[in-house]
Amino acid sequence: CEDCGKSLIGECRLHGPLIRAKDRVIPSRARLTLPHYLTLRVLELRAGNQQILGVFAKKVIQKRTQFGPYVGQLSTELTHYDESRLVLQVLKDGGKYFLDTPNEDCGNWMMFVRLARNQEEQTLVAYQHCGEVYFTTVKPIEPHTELKVWYAADYAKFMEASAVFIKEESDICPLPPVAKEPVDPWICSSCRSTFATFALLESHQCIHKDRV
Numbered sequence: 001c002e003d004c005g006k007s008l009i010g011e012c013r014l015h016g017p018l019i020r021a022k023d024r025v026i027p028s029r030a031r032l033t034l035p036h037y038l039t040l041r042v043l044e045l046r047a048g049n050q051q052i053l054g055v056f057a058k059k060v061i062q063k064r065t066q067f068g069p070y071v072g073q074l075s076t077e078l079t080h081y082d083e084s085r086l087v088l089q090v091l092k093d094g095g096k097y098f099l100d101t102p103n104e105d106c107g108n109w110m111m112f113v114r115l116a117r118n119q120e121e122q123t124l125v126a127y128q129h130c131g132e133v134y135f136t137t138v139k140p141i142e143p144h145t146e147l148k149v150w151y152a153a154d155y156a157k158f159m160e161a162s163a164v165f166i167k168e169e170s171d172i173c174p175l176p177p178v179a180k181e182p183v184d185p186w187i188c189s190s191c192r193s194t195f196a197t198f199a200l201l202e203s204h205q206c207i208h209k210d211r212v
Contacts, residue, residue, distance in 0.1 A: 070134070
């Protein structure tokens with residue numbers, strides 16, 4: 001304590017605690033890359049103060065506006081899984097890699113874009129070009145509208161999003177053909193959760209294996 005000239009363990013009983021000054025909170029890399037005409041909104045607050053975010057337009061965004069490329073870490077295994085976001089993969093040097101974003105400091109704002117549950121709410125299409133993933137608007141986006149994405153047709157095949165079979169234990173059961181809208185044909189045999197693509201189911205099952 002500089003006032004009484006003593007070296008103490010803990011607070012000085014005579015002069016009290018120090019006034020603590022906190023560092024300024026710096027936005028993550030992903031948040032800093034957000035274009036000025038887009039904004040992040042907190043849609044839900046879960047346990048542990050976990051925020052579920054969505055990307056919204058602040059002004060009209062024209063059809064055929066391209067965003068990207070998507071920034072993430074190339075990984076042979078998906079280490080971060082979020083059922084509200086698309087699982088993305090790319091071909092690099094003959095290999096197939098996940099575009100993983102375990103935290104906001106290794107990705108860009110596109111990691112916050114949620115997947116579209118149907119064609120009506122879809123505003124973006126995801127596709128691969130020259131080893132990178134881009135999002136492009138499929139219709140004009142009005143202010144206060146959330147940006148939501150789904151796979152382009154060719155990219156859906158690459159991601160195995162149009163497969164019509166599920167594997168349940170040792171049996172393979174056929175399902176009705178998948179509609180053009182994202183549906184939930186993939187079912188986890190452990191917890192019965194449903195997923196829109198085989199890639200999502202596969203990454204979910206990896207989480208089960210890690211827990212075991």
